[in-house]
Amino acid sequence: MDEKGILIVVSGFSGSGKGTLMKELLARYPDTYALSVSATTRAPREGEADGREYFFVSKDEFEKMIAKGELIEYARYVENYYGTPRDYVEKQLEKGRDVILEIEIQGALSIKKMFPDTLLLFVTPPCAEELRNRLVGRGTETMDVIQSRMDRACEEAEGMEDYDYLIVNDSLNRCVEEMHAIIRGEHRKSSRNREFIQKIKQDLERLKH
Amino acid sequence: MDEKGILIVVSGFSGSGKGTLMKELLARYPDTYALSVSATTRAPREGEADGREYFFVSKDEFEKMIAKGELIEYARYVENYYGTPRDYVEKQLEKGRDVILEIEIQGALSIKKMFPDTLLLFVTPPCAEELRNRLVGRGTETMDVIQSRMDRACEEAEGMEDYDYLIVNDSLNRCVEEMHAIIRGEHRKSSRNREFIQKIKQDLERLKH
Numbered sequence: 001m002d003e004k005g006i007l008i009v010v011s012g013f014s015g016s017g018k019g020t021l022m023k024e025l026l027a028r029y030p031d032t033y034a035l036s037v038s039a040t041t042r043a044p045r046e047g048e049a050d051g052r053e054y055f056f057v058s059k060d061e062f063e064k065m066i067a068k069g070e071l072i073e074y075a076r077y078v079e080n081y082y083g084t085p086r087d088y089v090e091k092q093l094e095k096g097r098d099v100i101l102e103i104e105i106q107g108a109l110s111i112k113k114m115f116p117d118t119l120l121l122f123v124t125p126p127c128a129e130e131l132r133n134r135l136v137g138r139g140t141e142t143m144d145v146i147q148s149r150m151d152r153a154c155e156e157a158e159g160m161e162d163y164d165y166l167i168v169n170d171s172l173n174r175c176v177e178e179m180h181a182i183i184r185g186e187h188r189k190s191s192r193n194r195e196f197i198q199k200i201k202q203d204l205e206r207l208k209h
Numbered sequence: 210m211d212e213k214g215i216l217i218v219v220s221g222f223s224g225s226g227k228g229t230l231m232k233e234l235l236a237r238y239p240d241t242y243a244l245s246v247s248a249t250t251r252a253p254r255e256g257e258a259d260g261r262e263y264f265f266v267s268k269d270e271f272e273k274m275i276a277k278g279e280l281i282e283y284a285r286y287v288e289n290y291y292g293t294p295r296d297y298v299e300k301q302l303e304k305g306r307d308v309i310l311e312i313e314i315q316g317a318l319s320i321k322k323m324f325p326d327t328l329l330l331f332v333t334p335p336c337a338e339e340l341r342n343r344l345v346g347r348g349t350e351t352m353d354v355i356q357s358r359m360d361r362a363c364e365e366a367e368g369m370e371d372y373d374y375l376i377v378n379d380s381l382n383r384c385v386e387e388m389h390a391i392i393r394g395e396h397r398k399s400s401r402n403r404e405f406i407q408k409i410k411q412d413l414e415r416l417k418h
Contacts, residue, residue, distance in 0.1 A: 122399070127408075127409065128409050128415075128416055129412065147417075150413065150417055151417060153413050154410075154413045154414060157410045157413055160409070160410070162399075163399050164398065164399060165394070165397045165399060166397055178394075181390040181394055182397060184387070185387075185394040185395075188376065188377070188387070189374055190331070190369065190370050190371075190374060190375055197366075197369045197370055197375075200333065200336065200337050200366060201367075203337030204340075204362050204363045204366055205363060206337075207338070207359055208356075208360060
């Protein structure tokens with residue numbers, strides 16, 4: 001069966017809990033999944049390590065990576081670049097690990113266009129009110145920030161139907177297992193197992209005689 | 210989220226163990242799944258009960274069902290009709306149960322054409338040799354029968370790639386849970402949750418103000 005890894009893009013509303021969800025998925029199944037580490041030109045924040053949170057590179061280095069085609073997607077926010085190094089992703093997929101990228105919709109759709117086998121997952125709370133309640137509940141955000149997050153959520157919701165699956169984050173434990181089950185299921189898609197199908201057909205023909 | 214049932218068609222090689230697999234799935238999750246009972250004009254065999262193995266009807270009755278559009282698919286083998294009554298299937302789907310039909314490829318594809326949301330599952334042993342070994346291992350079949358089953362398997366394999374998922378039946382327990390997980394995952398497809406997406410978009414717009 002399909003032993004090659006699947007490239008998985010996870011997006012979702014700010015406040016949907018996708019960070020926690022992915023951390024937990026990786027912790028439970030460390031041999032199954034690999035988290036892609038992005039390259040960025042922004043300065044490391046306290047506690048961030050090069051190669052763990054990000055690969056921290058200069059603007060020059062980043063632009064060389066773009067020119068050499070070493071990024072499978074990149075974007076520029078304000079004055080900083082963010083991108084996904086191709087090399088790490090491809091090596092992990094070859095090893096049979098599913099590689100998870102956490103990026104926003106524009107990046108997600110451009111990756112899907114380039115690599116149609118990419119699996120797009122969208123993490124959402126069970127309802128819009130819940131999203132607002134979580135942001136308010138954090139207690140660390142001003143109402144202005146919450147308002148701008150809700151505005152942003154409206155924009156983020158625009159592309160929801162372009163994702164393959166919705167991951168409804170109501171309870172962490174259930175949700176991690178559901179995400180895992182969805183990805184395991186994807187490995188059983190006929191479209192991902194053309195070689196297996198070809199082999200069984202040939203062997204059946206052979207055994208007829 | 211998606212509360213309506215999914216219509217699931219299960220096909221597979223003779224000797225792939227799909228009968229046992231489905232029986233076990235139904236036994237473990239009786240509230241989740243309903244097995245569609247076919248109508249047939251063939252005579253009941255010993256131990257078969259009307260409405261359990263089949264709905265046993267006369268040729269006249271069956272042809273009336275066809276004329277009235279009461280079957281979602283039917284086929285004629287030798288001198289007998291076999292078909293799937295629409296009424297039972299639709300009622301179970303409305304109740305939110307996933308309805309499983311066990312039919313062959315021609316029927317499967319014609320159902321998928323009429324109802325594009327149908328999920329097509331193909332049960333296969335891990336390899337062709339295994340299929341042959343199982344048929345031989347039963348000890349109840351003559352070599353002629355085994356040979357004709359293998360010929361038939363070659364024909365059955367023709368349509369494998371038209372199914373959505375392959376269910377590799379290596380161990381019953383693992384396989385039942387995998388089938389269940391694949392179907393649960395399908396309920397999370399964006400394409401099956403258009404209403405949920407519409408609602409969350411509208412609510413987010415409302416909460417902005």
